[in-house]
Amino acid sequence: MNSSTLVALVVVCTTACARGTQPPAKNAGRPSETMPTSTDFTQLDAYLSTWDQFAQGSNDLAAELSSRAPGFQGELAAALTAQDPRAPSRLVFYLVVQVGGFLSVDTPLGLAAGKLLGPAFPVVKHAGEPDRYFAGDIWFWWLDHRSHYANYALLDDWANREFARTVVLPMYQIARQAS
Numbered sequence: 001m002n003s004s005t006l007v008a009l010v011v012v013c014t015t016a017c018a019r020g021t022q023p024p025a026k027n028a029g030r031p032s033e034t035m036p037t038s039t040d041f042t043q044l045d046a047y048l049s050t051w052d053q054f055a056q057g058s059n060d061l062a063a064e065l066s067s068r069a070p071g072f073q074g075e076l077a078a079a080l081t082a083q084d085p086r087a088p089s090r091l092v093f094y095l096v097v098q099v100g101g102f103l104s105v106d107t108p109l110g111l112a113a114g115k116l117l118g119p120a121f122p123v124v125k126h127a128g129e130p131d132r133y134f135a136g137d138i139w140f141w142w143l144d145h146r147s148h149y150a151n152y153a154l155l156d157d158w159a160n161r162e163f164a165r166t167v168v169l170p171m172y173q174i175a176r177q178a179s
Helices: 003-017 042-055 059-081 087-096 108-117 135-148 153-160 162-178
Strands: 102-104 132-134
Touching: 042 059, 042 087, 042 153, 059 087, 059 108, 087 108, 087 135, 087 153, 102 108, 102 135, 108 132, 108 135, 132 135, 135 162, 153 162
Parallel strands: none
Antiparallel strands: 102 132
16 A cells, blocks of 8 residues: 555545434435436536546646536536436546545535435534535445436446555545444
8 A cells, every 4th residue: 555545545534533423314315206307418428527537647637627617516416406317426426536525515516416315414524614525425325326326337437447446445435434
């Protein structure tokens, strides 16, 4: 284990210890039987593809990601609010591709995610910082609920990559055990 992996583990474990203690709701976010699919996911998926390239080392994409983030987050929040069955997998990918990413609870995307995740979903709380959802918690929520939603090939691909399997997902497991 190299030093950056160890640092990441410590950060994740520290974050897990600061979480609220309520367990996730059993049926939180279960979609209705008639879920609309009105959102055009072309732009959402293009943005996520760019995030994936950035995460794999294309650092020159940082400015593009930053400038497009508000539009992406608004579109994804709208898709989640509309209960589009494709939206949850995109939310999960957006957070896990950031390796230990967080989502502020009080943003439009965080509010839309909160409706999906349910009121008992764990929230990370640090004094002086906004309440946030942790990517690792959302990953495990996805594992428990993915049969209710549409898969996203890029998320499946990411989960099978060596870095995800040997670094990210084990960090999420350690954080889960520590909370």
